[in-house]
Amino acid sequence: MKKLGLVLMAVVMMGLSSCGSDNAKKAKEAANDAVEATTEAAKDAAETTKEAVKDAAEATTEAAKDAAEATADAAKEAVGGVNGEELFQTNGCTACHQPTAKTVGPAVNEIAKAYAGKKDELVKFLKGEGQAIVDPAQFAVMKPNLEITKKMTDEQVAAIADYMLSVK
Ligand code: HEC
Known part of the structure; x- marks a missing residue:
C-alpha cells in the first residue's frame, strides 16, 4: 500500500x-x-x-x-472403562427416566436422593435382588427393565449406579 x-x-x-x-x-x-x-x-x-x-x-x-x-x-x-451414562442411554432407561424431571418414571436425581449413600442397595435393586423404595406402587412398570440390568456385568451395574447417584 x-x-x-x-x-x-x-x-x-x-x-x-x-x-x-x-x-x-x-x-x-x-x-x-x-x-x-x-x-x-x-x-x-x-x-x-x-x-x-x-x-x-x-x-x-x-x-x-x-x-x-x-x-x-x-x-x-x-467409571473404569465402562460409561454408566452411556449404558443408561443405550439400554432405553432414558425412555422413562429424565435427569431432573419426572416422566413415566421418577427423575434420576430423585432416585439418587432416595439412594444417597446406599450404592450397594441400588446395585441390589438393579440386579433384581432389592425392593422398590422410590415409587413402589409403580414397580410393575419398572420390573421388566430389571431383565436388562440383571444380565449386565457387576462392572456395568456399578457404573449405572454411579451415574444415577451422580445426577443432582
Ligand atoms: C417403561 C418405563 C421405564 C423404563 C424403560 C425404565 N424404568 Fe426405571 N422406573 C420406572 C418407574 C415407573 C419407576 C418407579 C417404580 C419403582 O420405584 O420401582 C422406576 C424406578 C427405577 C428405579 C428406582 C427403584 C426404586 O427403588 O424404587 C431405578 C434405580 C430405575 N428405575 C432404574 C432404571 C434403569 C437402570 C433403567 C434402564 C435399564 C430403567 N430404570 C428403565 C420406569 C422405567
Whole structure:
C-alpha cells in the first residue's frame, strides 16, 4: 500500500508538470504502473487473508479434536472403562427416566436422593435382588427393565449406579 501511495504521488506530480505529449505519455505509463501495483497489492492481501483463514481453521479443528479426545478419556476413566451414562442411554432407561424431571418414571436425581449413600442397595435393586423404595406402587412398570440390568456385568451395574447417584 505504501508503494501504491508513492506511485500515485508520482502520477500526480507528473500530471502537474506535464505540458507536452512526452509528459502525457509518462503520466500514462505511471498510471499503468499504479494500476499494476494496486492489483499486485490486492493479490498479496488476498493471499495473506486466505493463509490466515486456513491457519485459523486448522488450529480450530485441531483444538476441537483434542477436546473431544480428552472428554472421551475422562468419561472412560471416571467409571473404569465402562460409561454408566452411556449404558443408561443405550439400554432405553432414558425412555422413562429424565435427569431432573419426572416422566413415566421418577427423575434420576430423585432416585439418587432416595439412594444417597446406599450404592450397594441400588446395585441390589438393579440386579433384581432389592425392593422398590422410590415409587413402589409403580414397580410393575419398572420390573421388566430389571431383565436388562440383571444380565449386565457387576462392572456395568456399578457404573449405572454411579451415574444415577451422580445426577443432582
Ligand atoms: C417403561 C418405563 C421405564 C423404563 C424403560 C425404565 N424404568 Fe426405571 N422406573 C420406572 C418407574 C415407573 C419407576 C418407579 C417404580 C419403582 O420405584 O420401582 C422406576 C424406578 C427405577 C428405579 C428406582 C427403584 C426404586 O427403588 O424404587 C431405578 C434405580 C430405575 N428405575 C432404574 C432404571 C434403569 C437402570 C433403567 C434402564 C435399564 C430403567 N430404570 C428403565 C420406569 C422405567
